[in-house]
Amino acid sequence: MTDYALLSEQLAALSEGVPARVSVLANAAALLWESLPGCNWAGFYLLRGDTLYLGPFQGKVACVSIPVGRGVCGTAIARNETQLVPDVHAFPGHIACDAASRSELVIPLRVNGALYGVLDLDSPEPSRFTEADRAGLERFAAALERALEACAFA
Ligand code: SME
Secondary structure, three states: OOOHHHHHHHHHHHHOOOOEHHHHHHHHHHHHHHHOOOOOEEEEEEEEOOEEEEEEEEEOOOOOEEEOOOHHHHHHHHHOOOEEEOOHHHOOOOOOOOOOOOEEEEEEEEEOOEEEEEEEEEEOOOOOOOHHHHHHHHHHHHHHHHHHHOOOEO
């Protein structure tokens, strides 16, 4: 089981004094990728208008844009709530960037009170993400939001 308290502390330390949000997101993706076994994608989609655009990530190349309300990521933004999907094949409208993906966890991010984008984790294992992962990663996402709020520019 990943030590999410430690992971959040590592993210805060890595982000200390970093002025660029893109740099914070890039290191956050790398940290998740090396700390979470069994994932085939870890990264971010960023909200611009009514579309999510591919942000920093680790894993295979992925779809570049996702309309709000579409797929797991677009649903997380439209509902403004975490989506824990044990079997993506059972999720209506799931967008298969990688046919190997079987389970997914998507957490909406808010910066200075406004929806900013999503943290997206995919796994080729069914039910890879538990309620404990959700709670831990929501804590990580909160640490990330604070780090992004401290940045000076995008
Ligand atoms: N599966 C996602 C799309 C993003 S990729 O998996 C990286 C979705 O349905 O939103």
